[in-house]
Amino acid sequence: MIMRNFDIIKDISGLVTLYKYCATAEEFQIANPLISAQNARLALESIVKTIYKLKNWQIGERTSLLTLTTDERFKEFIDSPELMKRIHYVRKIGNNAAHVGGDAGYVGRKESFFQFYWLGNSLRSYPILIKTLFLRLLHLVV
Numbered sequence: 001m002i003m004r005n006f007d008i009i010k011d012i013s014g015l016v017t018l019y020k021y022c023a024t025a026e027e028f029q030i031a032n033p034l035i036s037a038q039n040a041r042l043a044l045e046s047i048v049k050t051i052y053k054l055k056n057w058q059i060g061e062r063t064s065l066l067t068l069t070t071d072e073r074f075k076e077f078i079d080s081p082e083l084m085k086r087i088h089y090v091r092k093i094g095n096n097a098a099h100v101g102g103d104a105g106y107v108g109r110k111e112s113f114f115q116f117y118w119l120g121n122s123l124r125s126y127p128i129l130i131k132t133l134f135l136r137l138l139h140l141v142v
Helices: 016-027 033-054 065-070 072-078 081-098 104-141
Strands: none
Touching: 016 033, 033 065, 033 072, 033 081, 065 072, 065 081, 072 081
């Protein structure tokens, strides 16, 4: 059986939803980049909100992921301009994928764009981003 990037968290209680988001994002990178991007964003949002909870930072009822990730406390916690670029990349492509509308041709063109862009960039950066954020989460818990 092939070990996938996120199988390490597969059986950890409390991380089942995060695992599903990560595994789905990984599984659909080529077959359906829109689903992949949406799930990557959901995984990112899950991790960001968990960081907030573990740090005892308040989250407003309708606070956006953009607001959470641009908060000075969060940026100081991440302490990496490169990692922040990756966070915003996943957030943006996830938002774009979630808000694609219109006819099938438009969606098809968007999917083609995501497929080539995603293959060129995210195969490298998405697992690194999630693993890095996850490791930072572990440091808060331990």
